[in-house]
Amino acid sequence: MANESEIVTNLLQRSFSRARSFGQDYYSLQSASSEIIPDRGEYLLKFYLGAPPIETLAIADTGSDLTWIQCKPCVCFDQKAPIFEPSRSSTYKQASCSSKVCTSLPRTSCNVSSNTCNYKVQYGDNSFSKGDIAMEKITLGSTAEEKVTLPSVVIGCGHLNQGTFGAGASGIVGLGGGEASLITQMGSSIQGKFSYCLVPYLGRMTKSSKMKFGDQAVVTGAGVATTPIVPNRPKTFYFLTLEGITVGNMKLNYYDTTFPSSSVNVSKAIQEGNIIIDSGTTLTYLSTELYYQVITALKSQMKSRPIRDPLGLLKLCFRSIARVNVPEITFHFKGADVKLKPINTFIETTRRSICLAFAPASIVSIFGNLAQANFLVGYDLEKKTVSFKPTDCSRS
Structure with missing residues (x-):
C-alpha cells in the first residue's frame, strides 16, 4: 500500500504531466x-x-x-x-x-x-x-x-x-x-508568426537555411525595417505598399497613373497594397511605368554598354557582373526602406551575361524571392506586418 509521500508524489507527477499536455501543442509548434x-x-x-x-x-x-x-x-x-x-x-x-x-x-x-x-x-x-x-x-x-x-x-x-x-x-x-x-x-x-531566410541563387550553390514559426520567428535587432500588411482580397496574398524606388541617386515615385500628376499630390495618389510579397515567384514585377523608369535610371548610371539577353527573356542585360558597377537599388515600402544588393537585382542568365531581375507586371506587382535573398523576412499576421533584416542566410 502506498504511503502518503508516494501518493503526493504521484499526484504531483500527474498534475505536472497534465499541465504539460495542455501546453504541448503550443510549445512544440513554437519550436x-x-x-x-x-x-x-x-x-x-x-x-x-x-x-x-x-x-x-x-x-x-x-x-x-x-x-x-x-x-x-x-x-x-x-x-x-x-x-x-x-x-x-x-x-x-x-x-x-x-x-x-x-x-x-x-x-x-x-x-x-x-x-x-x-x-x-x-x-x-x-x-x-x-x-x-x-x-x-x-x-x-x-x-x-x-x-x-x-x-x-x-x-x-x-x-x-x-x-x-x-x-x-x-x-x-x-x-x-x-x-x-x-x-x-x-x-x-x-501566434501568426513565421519567418524565412533565403540563400541567394548562385548557380549550383545549395546551402540551406531555416523557416521558423512562433516566437522564434520574430525579427529584431539593428537594421530591421517593418512595413504594414494591407488587408485586401484575395486573402491569400500579403499586400504591401510600395511608395517608390531609388536607383543610385535617382528617386522614382510610385503613383497611380489614373490620377493626373499635375492635379494631385504624389503621396496621396499612392494606392495602398499595390504590391504583393511572394516567396514562390523568382523575379520582381513592377508597374510598366515604374519598370521603365528603373531601366532608364540604370542605363544613365551604368557605364557598361547593354547587350541583348541571350535567352531573349529580360530587357536590360550586361556582360559579366565582375565588369559592371551596379548602383544600389532601394525599395521604399511604407515605413521601411529595403536596400537591395546586386544579388537581389541582377541574375546571371549565362556565364557571360547578367540581366536585371525585374519585369513589367501584367496585373499585379510582385516583390519576388531574388529580391528577398539574404534578408531575414518575418511575418506577424496578428500585428499585420512584414519585417526585413539584412542577414547572411547561408549562416542563419
Whole structure:
C-alpha cells in the first residue's frame, strides 16, 4: 500500500504531466523549424508526410494556400523523389463531399460516384494540379530535440499535375493568408508568426537555411525595417505598399497613373497594397511605368554598354557582373526602406551575361524571392506586418 509521500508524489507527477499536455501543442509548434533548400530559383521546404513519415520537398509559396503533393496514381511532372502513395500511409484520410473541409474550401468539387472531394489549383504560368482533398499528418523539424507533428492537415493529393515545376519539388507548401494554408492551419499556436531566410541563387550553390514559426520567428535587432500588411482580397496574398524606388541617386515615385500628376499630390495618389510579397515567384514585377523608369535610371548610371539577353527573356542585360558597377537599388515600402544588393537585382542568365531581375507586371506587382535573398523576412499576421533584416542566410 502506498504511503502518503508516494501518493503526493504521484499526484504531483500527474498534475505536472497534465499541465504539460495542455501546453504541448503550443510549445512544440513554437519550436517548429524546417529546412529551406534553394533549387534553381525556387525554394523548397523540407517536411515529412504521413505514417511512416516520408521526407518531402515542396516549393515554399507565400502566394498560395493549399499544400499539395503529387500522388499515385499520377499523370505527373518529373520529380526526383518517389511519388507519394496514400495507400501506404496509415494516417491518410480522404475528405468526403459532405465534410466541412470540402464545403468550406474554395475551388473544390464533389465526385458523387466516389463521394470524394476534389480540387483544382491553377497558377499564373498555367501550371496546375488536380486531385483529392485529404487530411494527412505532417511532421516538421524543430529547434528542440523532437520533431513537431501536425496530426491532421488539409492537403491536396494531386493525380494530374502539369507545369514548370522543377524536378526537386514534389508539390507546393501553401503559406498564404487563406483558410487552407499551412500557416492558418497552425493557428494561434504560432501566434501568426513565421519567418524565412533565403540563400541567394548562385548557380549550383545549395546551402540551406531555416523557416521558423512562433516566437522564434520574430525579427529584431539593428537594421530591421517593418512595413504594414494591407488587408485586401484575395486573402491569400500579403499586400504591401510600395511608395517608390531609388536607383543610385535617382528617386522614382510610385503613383497611380489614373490620377493626373499635375492635379494631385504624389503621396496621396499612392494606392495602398499595390504590391504583393511572394516567396514562390523568382523575379520582381513592377508597374510598366515604374519598370521603365528603373531601366532608364540604370542605363544613365551604368557605364557598361547593354547587350541583348541571350535567352531573349529580360530587357536590360550586361556582360559579366565582375565588369559592371551596379548602383544600389532601394525599395521604399511604407515605413521601411529595403536596400537591395546586386544579388537581389541582377541574375546571371549565362556565364557571360547578367540581366536585371525585374519585369513589367501584367496585373499585379510582385516583390519576388531574388529580391528577398539574404534578408531575414518575418511575418506577424496578428500585428499585420512584414519585417526585413539584412542577414547572411547561408549562416542563419
